Amino acid sequence: xxxxxxxxxxxxxxxxxxxxxxxxxxxxxxxxxxxxxxxxxxxxxxxxxxxxxxxxxxxxxxxxxxxxxxxxxxxxxxxxxxxxxxxxxxxxxxxxxxxxxxxxxxxxxxxxxxxxxxxxxxxxxxxxxxxxxxxxxxxxxxxxxxxxxxxxxxxxxxxxxxxxxxxxxxxxxxxxxxxxxxxxxxxxxxxxxxxxxxxxxxxxxxxxxxxxxxxxxxxxxxxxxxxxxxxxxxxxxxxxxxxxxxxxxxxxxxxxxxxxxxxxxxxxxxxxxxxxxxxxxxxxxxxxxxxxxxxxxxxxxxxxxxxxxxxxxxxxxxxxxxxxxxxxxxxxxxxxxxxxxxxxxxxxxxxxxxxxxxxxxxxxxxxxxxxxxxxxxxxxxxxxxxxxxxxxxxxxxxxxxxxxxxxxxxxxxxxxxxxxxxxxxxxxxxxxxxxxxxxxxxxxxxxxxxxxxxxxxxxxxxxxxxxxxxxxxxxxxxxxxxxxxxxxxxxxxxxxxxxxxxxxxxxxxx
Amino acid sequence: xxxxxxxxxxxxxxxxxxxxxxxxxxxxxxxxxxxxxxxxxxxxxxxxxxxxxxxxxxxxxxxxxxxxxxxxxxxxxxxxxxxxxxxxxxxxxxxxxxxxxxxxxxxxxxxxxxxxxxxxxxxxxxxxxxxxxxxxxxxxxxxxxxxxxxxxxxxxxxxxxxxxxxxxxxxxxxxxxxxxxxxxxxxxxxxxxxxxxxxxxxxxxxxxxxxxxxxxxxxxxxxxxxxxxxxxxxxxxxxxxxxxxxxxxxxxxxxxxxxxxxxxxxxxxxxxxxxxxxxxxxxxxxxxxx
Numbered sequence: 001x002x003x004x005x006x007x008x009x010x011x012x013x014x015x016x017x018x019x020x021x022x023x024x025x026x027x028x029x030x031x032x033x034x035x036x037x038x039x040x041x042x043x044x045x046x047x048x049x050x051x052x053x054x055x056x057x058x059x060x061x062x063x064x065x066x067x068x069x070x071x072x073x074x075x076x077x078x079x080x081x082x083x084x085x086x087x088x089x090x091x092x093x094x095x096x097x098x099x100x101x102x103x104x105x106x107x108x109x110x111x112x113x114x115x116x117x118x119x120x121x122x123x124x125x126x127x128x129x130x131x132x133x134x135x136x137x138x139x140x141x142x143x144x145x146x147x148x149x150x151x152x153x154x155x156x157x158x159x160x161x162x163x164x165x166x167x168x169x170x171x172x173x174x175x176x177x178x179x180x181x182x183x184x185x186x187x188x189x190x191x192x193x194x195x196x197x198x199x200x201x202x203x204x205x206x207x208x209x210x211x212x213x214x215x216x217x218x219x220x221x222x223x224x225x226x227x228x229x230x231x232x233x234x235x236x237x238x239x240x241x242x243x244x245x246x247x248x249x250x251x252x253x254x255x256x257x258x259x260x261x262x263x264x265x266x267x268x269x270x271x272x273x274x275x276x277x278x279x280x281x282x283x284x285x286x287x288x289x290x291x292x293x294x295x296x297x298x299x300x301x302x303x304x305x306x307x308x309x310x311x312x313x314x315x316x317x318x319x320x321x322x323x324x325x326x327x328x329x330x331x332x333x334x335x336x337x338x339x340x341x342x343x344x345x346x347x348x349x350x351x352x353x354x355x356x357x358x359x360x361x362x363x364x365x366x367x368x369x370x371x372x373x374x375x376x377x378x379x380x381x382x383x384x385x386x387x388x389x390x391x392x393x394x395x396x397x398x399x400x401x402x403x404x405x406x407x408x409x410x411x412x413x414x415x416x417x418x419x420x421x422x423x424x425x426x427x428x429x430x431x432x433x434x435x436x437x438x439x440x441x442x443x444x445x446x447x448x449x450x451x452x453x454x455x456x457x458x459x460x461x462x463x464x465x466x467x468x469x470x471x472x473x474x475x476x477x478x479x480x481x482x483x484x485x486x487x488x489x490x491x492x493x494x495x496x497x498x499x500x501x502x503x504x505x506x507x508x509x510x
Numbered sequence: 511x512x513x514x515x516x517x518x519x520x521x522x523x524x525x526x527x528x529x530x531x532x533x534x535x536x537x538x539x540x541x542x543x544x545x546x547x548x549x550x551x552x553x554x555x556x557x558x559x560x561x562x563x564x565x566x567x568x569x570x571x572x573x574x575x576x577x578x579x580x581x582x583x584x585x586x587x588x589x590x591x592x593x594x595x596x597x598x599x600x601x602x603x604x605x606x607x608x609x610x611x612x613x614x615x616x617x618x619x620x621x622x623x624x625x626x627x628x629x630x631x632x633x634x635x636x637x638x639x640x641x642x643x644x645x646x647x648x649x650x651x652x653x654x655x656x657x658x659x660x661x662x663x664x665x666x667x668x669x670x671x672x673x674x675x676x677x678x679x680x681x682x683x684x685x686x687x688x689x690x691x692x693x694x695x696x697x698x699x700x701x702x703x704x705x706x707x708x709x710x711x712x713x714x715x716x717x718x719x720x721x722x723x724x725x726x727x728x729x730x731x732x733x734x735x736x737x738x739x740x741x742x743x744x745x746x747x748x749x750x751x752x753x754x755x756x757x758x759x760x761x762x763x764x765x766x767x768x769x770x771x772x773x774x775x776x777x778x779x780x781x782x783x784x785x786x787x788x789x790x791x792x793x794x795x796x797x798x799x800x
Contacts, residue, residue: 354627361757363729
């Protein structure tokens with residue numbers, strides 16, 4: 001009833017078909033921006049396979065995106081509530097998968113691949129160790145604004161022992177489970193319902209997938225809470241303890257109670273499946289599933305412990321932060337005690353505290369000592385002032401490479417001249433080769449290469465770039481009779497492209 | 511009871527001390543030399559980490575290392591895995607930074623000297639906006655070059671508004687430039703300026719702040735995170751130690767010496783801005799001063 005009413009209302013509100021394009025406004029834009037961001041999160045994984053050809057060596061036989069996802073899996077599963085995952089453990093557990101991809105290669109190479117994938121996901125080369133995607137939105141005034149979306153997949157965090165640990169970010173967990181832009185809670189319910197159904201139907205392979213997804217969701221829940229608690233430790237007032245956090249805790253506790261019951265039921269079911277099954281593959285999967293669900297339960301318990309501690313932690317932190325007497329060390333409020341009063345002083349007095357601060361607050365410099373031999377050079381070097389230009393670039397060690405081009409510029413020009421055929425008069429490759437041979441004994445090679453290249457012309461690209469003609473070559477089955485070359489005697493010709501018409505079409509379509 | 515206790519525990523608490531060998535002295539000096547490389551962290555160097563561990567676990571070695579540092583004119587602030595051997599230059603030490611070496615202009619011009627000093631103080635004040643940030647070992651501050659300049663300018667503008675409200679004349683007498691109020695010196699210096707080679711104008715306030723943060727980066731006190739807002743930086747453990755244990759108190763001592771005794775109730779004086787207050791563009795700081 002309601003549905004019908006809604007539909008008819010929608011019908012009436014719908015504008016005429018000609019104007020049925022999405023309005024460029026904030027409301028229509030938000031969903032698009034969210035999806036663009038979700039899409040961007042997967043880019044580093046695709047990038048892994050695209051970039052592997054640039055590695056020195058033959059790495060084409062590794063599936064880097066698979067290893068990348070495995071890294072994210074391992075970090076997510078190994079990161080604890082307090083610290084992250086240990087880098088060595090993650091790399092160690094990754095080894096079997098890499099080795100399985102390419103068993104004939106050396107272990108050292110497998111390790112190198114693992115490290116490369118992990119470092120690529122951290123994006124070690126970049127300054128802030130993250131990725132950036134650009135997306136555009138329309139502002140409230142209709143203006144198009146390009147925005148930078150910065151995200152990380154695997155981040156390095158300091159551990160309590162000063163070491164560096166790995167954590168996967170929310171973005172990474174979202175990429176991993178494929179639940180782009182979904183609510184944590186609903187995703188978890190969906191995963192568990194699916195799991196139960198699958199188990200009932202005996203489809204354990206799918207059940208395992210669903211169980212693993214449920215586990216990632218649990219980890220993400222824990223991560224949200226961990227961040228809230230950490231912020232509370234720093235500053236109670238930074239976190240909304242009136243509504244947001246109590247709601248989060250209540251919700252999480254409800255869920256744990258729910259999940260706990262669910263998963264215990266599932267566990268009983270799978271155990272039965274495991275013990276009753278006669279098929280070894282089925283049995284093995286069931287056994288694995290038991291492990292996963294056990295781990296889920298362990299994580300729920302861990303999360304529950306933290307949830308129960310959250311309230312007392314808040315009260316303790318509030319006491320500590322609100323009622324603690326300011327300790328001797330924190331006695332200085334740099335702004336209130338120093339900067340503000342200082343600004344009111346006459347400058348000749350104010351310079352005394354700033355001098356004192358400068359003398360002790362700038363750190364130390366190790367004095368440079370020079371040998372007399374170096375001193376001459378040093379004195380003759382003109383001063384270089386480039387401190388505002390940023391970090392100095394290392395002088396690249398350039399080696400003049402010998403000009404090993406097979407053909408000269410003049411030859412290329414001659415060849416292109418030969419191939420500059422009128423649109424209505426294609427020629428045979430054999431004729432072109434003979435012409436070329438008369439000019440220069442090397443030229444036929446170049447002409448043959450260009451002709452072969454034209455056998456599969458990039459028509460789409462040429463259209464997009466608005467080019468007006470395109471060289472093409474067609475094999476009509478004739479054999480090439482030539483002293484130097486074999487194969488098909490291609491028909492080479494120029495095709496005229498209706499670039500203007502295409503552009504007009506595109507504009508209309510857009 | 512006490513005697514029993516001592517008898518039972520003494521051998522373990524104070525093992526028979528092996529005489530210190532030249533090798534130990536070399537290790538201690540090596541630790542100090544690691545400490546002088548301010549950007550090096552124990553997490554990045556196994557030998558450094560091992561020496562820091564030994565400093566923490568082997569008291570005679572720790573005393574030896576501290577003595578080596580003191581003899582070289584260094585003050586040991588902390589020896590820990592997170593900060594390494596954090597050492598600061600004692601006054602008149604060969605390692606100390608002198609204003610004249612820092613900026614030639616500052617050596618002769620007293621206003622420039624003040625601006626450079628103030629820039630360093632402002633960077634610290636914005637990096638640790640609340641007293642507890644300075645005390646919390648886990649706190650990481652973030653500053654931007656434009657943010658520091660905007661922050662000081664805003665504080666100056668408030669003083670100017672207050673002076674106007676009181677009807678005070680803030681223009682200094684021509685023959686006594688030293689009596690000009692400190693805030694005016696910063697306020698009237700241009701914030702930035704065009705140069706013919708697209709570099710930052712060294713004498714502008716952003717140029718001065720930028721010089722300060724880059725210098726602090728070289729000291730291992732800040733780390734650059736991005737180029738946003740004129741350069742974005744985050745603090746290191748060493749910077750917190752240096753400001754908390756040395757610089758802050760030294761400047762306070764000078765200030766009280768001048769007869770200025772600021773009284774606050776111990777709570778932070780920098781408050782989040784209310785929405786009504788317009789914020790400086792690109793400042794990247796939600797603070798105003800009360």
